[in-house]
Amino acid sequence: MMLFKALNAFGEYCQFLWSTFGVPEKWREFFKRYTDEIHKLGIDSIPLILIVSVFIGALCTILIKLNINNPMLPRYAVGMTTREIILLEFSSSILCLILSGKIGSNIASEIGTMRVTEQIDALDIMGINSANFLAMPKILGLITILPVLVVICMFTSLLGGYGVCVITGIVDVDTYLYGIQTMFIEWYVWFALIKSLFFAFIISSISAYYGYHVKGGSVEVGKASTNAVVMSNIMILVVDVILTKLLLQ
């Protein structure tokens, strides 16, 4: 029964995507909504990203310094390890897990509220493809802006590590700077950016799907919002494992 429900939901999700990706009714209206979504989902998330990434970068530096206190390891290992953690996992996967809470619930609750207040029915009655009109700008908007957010996260996390070195002196600043530059592998940046494209699609499409298929009232909108975040997080982790295996081995 559970398997049947899961397959049914997957089929509905595929149908939803099929109706979402089509030629917009009016390109002008689409670009207006697309830029609005970039602003709402991406630019408005920058303060959160700055706060989280500065502190995570600082914490990584402190914890690595405390845990690899081994004379066999070079002192620049702290900066280097911080950089690798940030590039490989934090700036893409962990950031997207955090953002799925903010962006995913925003998308699901916005579309879900439109569903329960019959605004989506109003679009359908007008002859507008409501899935395309509502979901496509959000999906493409997030796919556009999330890689930018990942790059911002990379810089500010490393800056957080630098800040903690300057303020506490836990690691010599020059050593830290040498560490974050040494043995740099450019592919890791591309790896994070590629992952972010997948994660952006997962967060936006799953959240839009849950919002679009809400039935009932405000309680169901809340449930849909929670389910969207949970399912997005699970899928991010699954896809993270698959992409890491495919792209790094």
Add this chain to the structure above:
Amino acid sequence: MIEVKNIKKSFQDGDEMRQILFGISAKFYDGKTNLIIGQSGSGKTVLVKNIVGLFRPDEGEILYDGRDITKMDKKQLKELRKEIGMLFQGSALFDSETVLGNVMFPLKMFSGMSYEEMRDRAQFCIDRVNLTGSENKFPSELSGGMQKRAAIARAIALNPKYLFCDEPNSGLDPKTSIVIDELLSDITHEYGITTIINTHDMNSVMGIGQNIIFVNKGHLGWNGTKDEIYDQDNDDLNNFVYATDLFRDVRKYRLVHGYQRTTTK
């Protein structure tokens, strides 16, 4: 004219199929206020949603001036929908748009007008529903009656041939309900629209019902005019119409004095 023939509709209810409509046939006339009445849960909304194409009936035909909506492909359905306006129970105004933005929305999507032309047309519709001065307000800043009027303005923006209203008076006080009823009636007669109003409000029936379809437990219970509704011997309809003392008194008064409508204008 819209004609429905033998409409049947069922829904999945757990493991079973639950039939809601049992072969309803009816005609909705041009330039008249056609009212679908019935108790809550009788199948009125399902019937309307079938007619507008939000649901697909299991059986039957729905003819818009001879064009069967049940046999239309997506493209034909899209074209037909440009001729349809709908007023929803909760108004369904877009929260992120002002009144002007809401009324301009269908024009932006389908009219091909310049911005100035769209603005003029939207302003005309807003003035027509007596919402002048509220153009820049958001739906959350409007009262229930004003929201309904804004939704009517949006519904008529593209000059629809068919106007559907789902419980237009729900949540409104009696005086505002009469204002909305009269607005719908006036618009119907002015533009010769086929208006279908789904309601269980007997004030609306008495006020503006020209062609009344009574839906009872998914069946067509009765069809006639507001004058005929008092002189019929359908028990189910009488139970619905004379459910309150007020309407029992109205019936007695009408039997003695004849019927004359009073308005609040």
